[in-house]
Amino acid sequence: MTKNAIKNFMEKIAERDFSFCLTCQTCTNGCPCVSLMDYLPHQLMRLLQWEEFEEALKSKAIWVCVGCNACTHACPMGIEIPEIMDILRQEAIKVGIIAEKDIYEFHRQMLLSLKRHGRVSEFELILAYKTKKGHFFEDITLGLQMLTKKKMKLKPARLKERKKIRAFFEKCPL
Numbered sequence: 001m002t003k004n005a006i007k008n009f010m011e012k013i014a015e016r017d018f019s020f021c022l023t024c025q026t027c028t029n030g031c032p033c034v035s036l037m038d039y040l041p042h043q044l045m046r047l048l049q050w051e052e053f054e055e056a057l058k059s060k061a062i063w064v065c066v067g068c069n070a071c072t073h074a075c076p077m078g079i080e081i082p083e084i085m086d087i088l089r090q091e092a093i094k095v096g097i098i099a100e101k102d103i104y105e106f107h108r109q110m111l112l113s114l115k116r117h118g119r120v121s122e123f124e125l126i127l128a129y130k131t132k133k134g135h136f137f138e139d140i141t142l143g144l145q146m147l148t149k150k151k152m153k154l155k156p157a158r159l160k161e162r163k164k165i166r167a168f169f170e171k172c173p174l
């Protein structure tokens with residue numbers, strides 16, 4: 001990361017209260033995703049306190065976090081870890097360090113579907129994601145079962161007021 005990029009990032013992340021983290025690990029103890037993380041939530045807070053930003057941006061943990069808020073509810077200092085994870089993901093995309101490319105692609109296809117229809121079409125999302133990743137026939141049996149049991153629709157449901165949704169994307173392009 002360049003000095004300028006680090007400075008901008010520090011300004012953005014400084015508004016979050018990670019400096020008050022006590023390393024008590026309560027967040028980690030309640031997090032449902034720790035088994036998939038390289039750095040645990042409390043360790044990520046420590047990395048930020050040490051200004052090891054690049055290491056934090058390179059971590060898989062920021063992509064594995066599902067934003068469930070369990071950590072924030074349990075944290076004695078009320079630190080908003082999911083928001084910090086959001087900032088880290090945005091920054092990782094900006095500087096081109098994406099540790100979990102499949103998760104990133106899934107998020108991207110979901111937002112593209114939301115932009116098109118005003119809500120996410122599961123069928124379109126899975127089709128676009130699988131095509132992009134070249135895993136077209138993987139899970140095809142499961143997909144067919146979902147279609148026959150009407151758990152997934154072929155035709156996307158479209159929101160009438162999707163212009164309003166598109167206006168969000170104009171402000172925050174993908």
Ligand code: SF4
Nearest residue numbers: 021022024025027075
């Ligand atoms: S629960 Fe809060 S104070 Fe404790 S380690 Fe996690 S972020 Fe830090």
Ligand code: SF4
Nearest residue numbers: 031065066068069071
């Ligand atoms: S928001 Fe993320 S870090 Fe916090 S408990 Fe949920 S998955 Fe874990």
